[in-house]
Structures are given as structure tokens and as C-alpha cells.
Amino acid sequence: MKLTSTQLTPLLQTLPDWRFDAERGGLIAREFKFQNFAQAFGFMAQIAVIAESRNHHPEWFNVYNRVQVTLTTHDAGGLTMKDVELARAMDRVAAALAQQAQEPTP
Numbered sequence: 001m002k003l004t005s006t007q008l009t010p011l012l013q014t015l016p017d018w019r020f021d022a023e024r025g026g027l028i029a030r031e032f033k034f035q036n037f038a039q040a041f042g043f044m045a046q047i048a049v050i051a052e053s054r055n056h057h058p059e060w061f062n063v064y065n066r067v068q069v070t071l072t073t074h075d076a077g078g079l080t081m082k083d084v085e086l087a088r089a090m091d092r093v094a095a096a097l098a099q100q101a102q103e104p105t106p
Ligand SMILES: C[C@H](O)[C@H](O)[C@H]1CNC2=NC(N)=NC(=O)C2=N1
Pocket: 055, 056, 057, 058, 059, 071, 072, 073, 074, 075, 076
């Protein structure tokens, strides 16, 4: 079910790296930047598994180490909790990859 603006406002505050855009009934967008293509593609591979299991899929665009993501729910004509939850999963996976990149190789 499409989130109302009253529901959306506090949820968007929990997604500070995402930009809300009112186009197409409402969408959120974020650009992720990784160390290289392998890490960007690793992110996409992890998210692909999650997206498939939830039957909720991102719109995204990748060039080298950048992944530009747009989330919306076409079926609902705007943003739903599925988008919020997928955004959270993306933030979590990207943060974990950034963390791993910091660690010295064993
Ligand atoms: C037919 C299929 O269930 C629908 O197209 C699903 C699949 N994944 C989806 N993903 C997203 N982001 N929005 C949708 O509305 C959507 N709908």
C-alpha cells in the first residue's frame, strides 16, 4: 500500500542518504560509490538475491564503481514499505562492504 505523506516523513528521516522525489507518485534515490567495479558488482549481486526473494526490484544504473538507485513501487503508484525496507537493506550491505574494504587482508 502506498505510504501517505504523514507516514513517509518520519521514515525518510531514517534514510538520510536517500533523496525523495515526488515524480511518478513518489520515489527515493541514492548514489552508492564503491572502491572499484568488483565491489560495486558484489553489492549488486547481494542486493539481487534480496530483491528476488522479496519480489521487489530496484531500478539502477552502474558505471564502474558507481551505482545509482531509484526505488518506487509501480504496482502502488508510489512508495511503499517494500521500498523503505529495500533501501535499508542496501544501506546495510553497502556499509558492510565499506567496512570489509577497511580491514587488512588476512
Ligand atoms: C509482476 C511482479 O510481481 C511485479 O512487477 C513486481 C515485481 N517487482 C517490483 N519491484 C518494484 N520496485 N516495484 C514493483 O511494483 C514491483 N512489482
